[in-house]
Amino acid sequence: MQSTIKAFVFDVYGTLFDVHSIQQVANEIFPGKGTEISQTWRQKQIEYSFLRQLMGQYKSFKQVTKDALVYSLTLHDQKVDDESVKRLIDQYLHLDLYPEVIDVLTTKGDQKLAVFSNGSRDMLEPLLDNAKVNSFFDHIISVDDIKNYKPTPASYMHALNHLGFNREEVLFMSSNGWDITGAKSFGFHTAWINRGQLPVEVLQLHPDNEWESLVPLKEMLTA
Amino acid sequence: MQSTIKAFVFDVYGTLFDVHSIQQVANEIFPGKGTEISQTWRQKQIEYSFLRQLMGQYKSFKQVTKDALVYSLTLHDQKVDDESVKRLIDQYLHLDLYPEVIDVLTTKGDQKLAVFSNGSRDMLEPLLDNAKVNSFFDHIISVDDIKNYKPTPASYMHALNHLGFNREEVLFMSSNGWDITGAKSFGFHTAWINRGQLPVEVLQLHPDNEWESLVPLKEMLTA
Structure with a gap:
């Protein structure tokens, strides 16, 4: 992949x-x-x-x-x-990063990284700033720009338009089963970060990958 | 009212x-x-x-x-x-009625009564039959006829079209906070049957009435 x-x-x-x-x-x-x-x-x-x-x-x-x-x-x-x-x-502007996040992000080479959230910019930008991870991301994409929450197709389309790639060229990662389901339904490649050891959502839209944390991403970023 | x-x-x-x-x-x-x-x-x-x-x-x-x-x-x-x-x-086709329901429904005079549900007809009709309450209702309205789940405006519009009244002439009753919110947003009169003693949903769409059960309806049906 x-x-x-x-x-x-x-x-x-x-x-x-x-x-x-x-x-x-x-x-x-x-x-x-x-x-x-x-x-x-x-x-x-x-x-x-x-x-x-x-x-x-x-x-x-x-x-x-x-x-x-x-x-x-x-x-x-x-x-x-x-x-x-x-x-x-x-x-909410000072949440803790999960423990592996900095280590994973620092393996980034010349790949494009983005965040895509239901959060509005007045929440996202201070949060990323306070955690000092802003510089890792090429794009900060908020559904607030089009006022369509995930998991609507319109929300993922907004992210895709922002990125300028084809949908199968995007790997979308979320711990939220409903978000991964929506992204898969739209056509993104998906990795479900199953932090809660939960069952896969029974919605006939299986994630492409299931990881316990973001650690498996390191290998893809360094490859 | x-x-x-x-x-x-x-x-x-x-x-x-x-x-x-x-x-x-x-x-x-x-x-x-x-x-x-x-x-x-x-x-x-x-x-x-x-x-x-x-x-x-x-x-x-x-x-x-x-x-x-x-x-x-x-x-x-x-x-x-x-x-x-x-x-x-x-x-699911043999659920128990809440204890007051038969007593409330039997006070019905010449008013129009309807059920309006996310359930499909293959669920609703046997359920109402098995509970022997089918004859109380003039209309059985299912969102499945238009494939738009509550609480979308389209779902409540379907109910309204089916009934043929103005929206403020309809009293919609539900125990589900999200359903009452959707009905209120659409313009129905609403009575929230707060069976769980829960707080009102914080969505700036207050129900018109809040009842612990359907009992207060008796007075309206006999009036």
């Missing part, structure tokens, strides 16, 4: 960055509740992006992320005050 | 019928695992309907329901064999 791949495209949340690294701050504000707040927050963030797309009620991922946090705090009987919300939302 | 309402429209799964009533049979086949199998099954059933709509990969709710069951059994380390799958899928 690797000889035909011209662009290596990464999903961001859950793939390069661990969204659950906000648990530490959540536990500081809401002792003992960090894990459940974080789990519901992420689950609702994804659900709300799907619902807004399905309803034709687009709002940016920044708004969706804030709304999902408010739901999560309410569900878990915690006080929703501006300061706590602001502090947790700010953590 | 009631004087302006000309059609009373019910969601089916989770609203009239308890999808988790399959737990008993699931526990017979997979002892001690019924609850978790049922929870994941329902969650994935909803997710897969969203994903198929978003990707433009429509399959009927019958297929989606089967796929979600296979995922759930795999996630919970249970054997996926044809007989177990067939037995559980068959339970």
Whole structure:
């Protein structure tokens, strides 16, 4: 496969960055509740992006992320005050990279690397800056530019148009089963980063590769 | 409100019928695992309907329901064999009505009642027949007729076209927050049957009414 791949495209949340690294701050504000707040927050963030797309009620991922946090705090009987919300939302700009990411990215030669995310630029750019990985990427592609969330075909088409290659020349990597399914349906080569040791989604759209982390990419970047 | 309402429209799964009533049979086949199998099954059933709509990969709710069951059994380390799958899928045609439903429906006068579901007719019709509630409904409306899952505007428009009223003359009732949000976004009057004592979805589309069960409808039907 690797000889035909011209662009290596990464999903961001859950793939390069661990969204659950906000648990530490959540536990500081809401002792003992960090894990459940974080789990519901992420689950609702994804659900709300799907619902807004399905309803034709687009709002940016920044708004969706804030709304999902408010739901999560309410569900878990915690006080929703501006300061706590602001502090947790700010953590979304300071998420932890998964441990192998820097090592994998530094093996990059002259290949084209990109991130492609549901996140809006006001979330993505500070996040990549704060983690000091901005310079590895030739493109930062956000669905916010066309206001069509993944996994719509329109979203992946936007990424493809941005890259300027054929769809089978793109390797798209995501830890999110629904994102890999959408990318496969569109026609990208896919590698599912199965960080949670989960079953493959039963949607008749199998990923081309299944990896436990991004480590197998090193070999493709150095080849 | 009631004087302006000309059609009373019910969601089916989770609203009239308890999808988790399959737990008993699931526990017979997979002892001690019924609850978790049922929870994941329902969650994935909803997710897969969203994903198929978003990707433009429509399959009927019958297929989606089967796929979600296979995922759930795999996630919970249970054997996926044809007989177990067939037995559980068959339970979807024999779900339990929520306890108040018959009492509420029998108060019906000359009002128009309808069900409107993501379920395909090969699921809905046997389910309503087996529960002996078919005769209460003037319309059985399935998204399968236009292959657009709720909560797309197209799905609610299909229901409206079928009913032949104005959208503000329809009271739509669902226990599913995402369904009530979609119906509200489309312009129906809405009553959220909050069976799970959950927070309102944070999507800036508040339901017009929030009820713990369908009991408050009795008063509107007898008025």
